[in-house]
Amino acid sequence: MSDDTTRWSTFDRLRRHRRIRLAAGLTAGTVLVTGGLFWLSGGWDAWQHDRALDSACGGTLAADPVRELVAGAEVEAEIRTGRDWWQCRVSEVDDEEHGRIDVRVTVSDRRSPIVSLDAEWKDAPLGHGWTGGFSFDPDAEDRGEASASVRLACADRTSAEPAAPVVAMVRARIDRADFGRADVRSALTSVLTGTTTAYARQFSCRVTEGEPVRQVGVSVNAWDYKPFASVSGSCAGIVDGRTAARWGVRTAVETAPGPKAVEGCTLGGMRGAPLYTFSASYGEALEWLERERLEDLAHEPPGDAPDGHYALWADCPGREAGAAYTVAPQGNRQSEASDLALDHPGLRAALRSFAERSAKAHGCHIKAG
Numbered sequence: 001m002s003d004d005t006t007r008w009s010t011f012d013r014l015r016r017h018r019r020i021r022l023a024a025g026l027t028a029g030t031v032l033v034t035g036g037l038f039w040l041s042g043g044w045d046a047w048q049h050d051r052a053l054d055s056a057c058g059g060t061l062a063a064d065p066v067r068e069l070v071a072g073a074e075v076e077a078e079i080r081t082g083r084d085w086w087q088c089r090v091s092e093v094d095d096e097e098h099g100r101i102d103v104r105v106t107v108s109d110r111r112s113p114i115v116s117l118d119a120e121w122k123d124a125p126l127g128h129g130w131t132g133g134f135s136f137d138p139d140a141e142d143r144g145e146a147s148a149s150v151r152l153a154c155a156d157r158t159s160a161e162p163a164a165p166v167v168a169m170v171r172a173r174i175d176r177a178d179f180g181r182a183d184v185r186s187a188l189t190s191v192l193t194g195t196t197t198a199y200a201r202q203f204s205c206r207v208t209e210g211e212p213v214r215q216v217g218v219s220v221n222a223w224d225y226k227p228f229a230s231v232s233g234s235c236a237g238i239v240d241g242r243t244a245a246r247w248g249v250r251t252a253v254e255t256a257p258g259p260k261a262v263e264g265c266t267l268g269g270m271r272g273a274p275l276y277t278f279s280a281s282y283g284e285a286l287e288w289l290e291r292e293r294l295e296d297l298a299h300e301p302p303g304d305a306p307d308g309h310y311a312l313w314a315d316c317p318g319r320e321a322g323a324a325y326t327v328a329p330q331g332n333r334q335s336e337a338s339d340l341a342l343d344h345p346g347l348r349a350a351l352r353s354f355a356e357r358s359a360k361a362h363g364c365h366i367k368a369g
Helices: 003-040 043-059 063-070 182-204 241-247 288-298 332-336 344-362
Strands: 075-081 086-092 101-108 124-127 130-135 145-156 162-174 251-253 262-268 274-282 310-315 323-329
Touching (some): 043 075, 063 101, 063 182, 323 344
Antiparallel strands (some): 086 101, 145 162, 262 274, 310 323
8 A cells, every 4th residue: 555545544534533523522512502492491391390290199190191181281280188088189380371270189998078979870981991980061161171080999909808999089170171072081081090090009909900991971961861762871771661651751861881989860751851760879979878868768668668769789899888779759759759650669670670780780789678
């Protein structure tokens, strides 16, 4: 190799090394400039703030669906506790910029009205392996407000023994949200189920999760009646067509099938006028005053109840407090009921059909009597 070739080869290597060093320098400089702009623009604070959601409320908050709900708004989370409840609250940092955001997941492993108060049979079932309901009135003017509840069977973390069930509720008020949209309802449901299961596993018990809730319905109202012949949800199988005709039943208000803490069905006459309401209440959803009243009713001597109000009870697995099922005439029938106006054997048979179907979905068994 000639001396000229050697010199050019050495020069070429030096030039390449210089380009590499220069490129590295430019890259580092670009990173510094970009990082500085990111810092000055508040991006660093926003990034840190967003990452804080992943560890919010002791690491139990279901952060991803919260991000979906707040749509980029800056929020903060805090833990609140009471004697028999725990709450993770998410709220806005600047409500003037993003509007009001208030999402509260409240969990209890004991009977507490703070989590069971809003459970209604007209709520849409969560389905997908969960026992719970979603409450949103599609006719409401405020479409940024909704709630949902869930009950989880619980086993002790150190043994196979059942523990008290975990009950939880989420209440949301988000100005920018529209819970009339199925994806927004699913996101709020994911906040509830994800946070509740994480809390239960961290502090309380072993639970079995349901599947992700991709679709959840909305609450029904008294005017959401349908022809009785088309029932397929909570009213299905209660009475046959001949009995319905004899009772004057033409319509029904029902929810989609699926286990909830409170279930029910209203059979109605023309234009949805309510005639008979069937209801089922599980565990802590049955308030103690109502429980005492129904227990007294269940222990009455056999025979026809003058007001047509009947009750059945069920034993449920684990340490649940059982379940109660009732049927009651509605409207004028309840105050003016008579032996001639009411089909008492038919009412008792219809209540048993309703109770057995509901109990089966919860793994419960109707008590004899």
